[in-house]
Amino acid sequence: MRQSNGIQVERVQVIAHRGTAGYAPENTMASFERAIEMNADYLELDIQLSKDNELVVIHDSTVDRTTNGSGAVKDFTLEELQSLDSGSWFNEKFEGQRIPTLGEVLAVCRGKIGVLIETKWPYLYSGLEQKLADELASYHMHLPTERVIVQSFDQNSVKRFHAIMPQIPIGVLVEDEAILAEDKLTELAEYVAYVNPALELVTGEAIERIHSRGMKIFPWTVRSRNVIQPLLKLGVDGVITDYPDYLSQE
Structure with missing residues (x-):
């Protein structure tokens, strides 16, 4: 528990980016295991999704930055993707x-740590949300005993996923201040549990608007110790960070 304006609230969640x-x-598995x-x-x-419709864990739409390969993720089969360094x-x-499959990550995480899954570039991948729901179900990660959140910048993507698997909490990633306006937050609150903005958009007023509608806030991405205490004082519910130990030391 922590104190916020004299009121006890849940401990701030540490989300490993x-x-x-x-x-x-x-x-990578090395990053997740750590x-x-x-x-x-x-x-x-x-x-x-790979060319052969397998769920893979990678951020960019191409493999160029984080592997020794070159080209679009969607143009590689799973075997080809996993041959890359x-x-x-x-x-x-x-x-x-290697580039892991989502299944490989879920197998390691289940019962040990929660999972915040972003549907990336969903406009490139027809059926991505259904495939994700099927994968979560196959690992029993859709059950109330597990901690899974699905988020995206693409609100249509999370709406599609919510329609398929409504028991999984939904998050919306925010880099446009307009989404934090009163009317937009009221609209989001109909199906969203988490509003997760870029650091520069986090203010006490924004947090109050989010909390008043029953939603939580996980700002991204913390890479400096200096911003942690100000965020905690503002009353965020969690921190998405490249350095999980920074927060645990606070």
Whole structure:
């Protein structure tokens, strides 16, 4: 528990951004396993579909930045994607890390850590939301005993997912201040549990508007210790960070 304006509220949640992206190559098993070791509350990860319709965990629409390959994720089969090296770009000691499937991550996470899943570039992938729902069900991650949140910048994507699996909490990622207006938040509150804005959009007024509508707020992405205490004082519910240990030391 923590204090906010003299009122006890739930402990701030620590959300490990793409795993421990400050310490290990993002969206790899090395990064996720370290987040579990650091006792983060949630892993944040990004999903897309391979050419052969398998859910894979990678942020960019291409493999260029985080692997030794080149080209669009959607143009590679799962076997081809997993033949790429996803670790050496970060540090040679991570050579051999691969692009994981969502199933591989869920198998490791279940019962140990929550999962915050972003549907990435959903306009590129017809059926992405149904595929995600099927995968969560196959690992029993849709049950109330598990901690799963599905989020996106694309509100249509999370609406589609919500229609398929309404028991899973929905988050909306925000980088446009207009979405934090009173009327828009009222509209979002009909189906959204989390409003997750970029750091520069976080104000006490915005948090109050979000909380007054029964939603929570996880700002992104914390990469400096200096911003943690101000966020905690404002009353955020969680912090999405590349360095989960920064928050645990506060």
